[in-house]
Amino acid sequence: MATWAERLAGIRGVLLDISGVLYDSGAGGGTPIPGSVQAVARLKRSRLKVGFCTNESQKSRGALVRELQALGFDISENEVTAPAPAACRLLRERGLRPHLLVHPGVLSEFEHIDTSNPNCVLMADAVEGFSYQNMNRAFRVLMGLERPVLISLGRGRYYKETSGLMLDVGAYTKALEYACGLKAEVVGKPEPEFFKLALQELGLEAHQALMVGDDLVGDVGGAQRCGLRALQVRTGKFRPSDEQHPEVRADGYVDNLAEAVGLLLQHGDQ
DSSP states (O other), rough: OOOOHHHHHTEEEEEOOBBBBTTTTTTGGGEOOOOHHHHHHHHHHHSSSEEEEOOOOOOOHHHHHHHHTTOOOOOGGGEOHHHHHHHHHHHHHHHHEEEEEOGGGGGGGGGOOOOSOOOOOEEEOGGGOOOHHHHHHHHHHHHSSOOOEEEESSOSSEETTTTTTEOOOHHHHHHHHHTTOOOOEOOOOTOOOHEEEHHHHHHHOGEEEEEESSSIIIIIIIHHHHHHHHESSSSOOOOGGGGGSSSOOOOEEEHHHHHHHHHHHHHHHO
């Protein structure tokens, strides 16, 4: 097996997932994962470029950043690549008017988007908004379109909050895909275009960047397919079975972000 120095050679920047890596979200703003605040601070003091790449779609990017700042993280809004702003660019470019099935906390991201006479459905992690009535309303919009378009902010199966594991938007996306006989367009991880957008913000090529995430398929597999190297932390949604996954294998497994940063600063190109 390659040494850590070999696995981390040439890394000039790091993309960090947020939920499950920096903190576990939940009531009262969530809880930082032990050592993560200090780990981010260490990265910021190094020569490495640092960005954050999240599928968070329950709250606006600004609200997320304020929440993390209140927990002690050194993070700014322009460092975060999130799916809602990326989706707004896509909607404008293609002249799409969405029927929104989203959490109230993210609605502000779409306040300048035309939602009259919808010609597509956009869904995010709506949580309690995923009622039968709301899912059926989105289903009817899609079935009434000659060329239905379904856009999903991420395809995650589940995530972790302080109260435990929670179903994510991917489960509900699959339901509408099945019912309507179509394939959703995903804005967020694991889609290559989302990672490319994050890399563009860092000003790096894929081979120069490392992704650190807790989701083996969305974070690690998605990053690797885009040409990045990727580490999986054993926090958040990590499960021991991830290390025996038949298709996706991380470039390394670490207990937490603090360990990942320690290895990178010790063995990477500084």
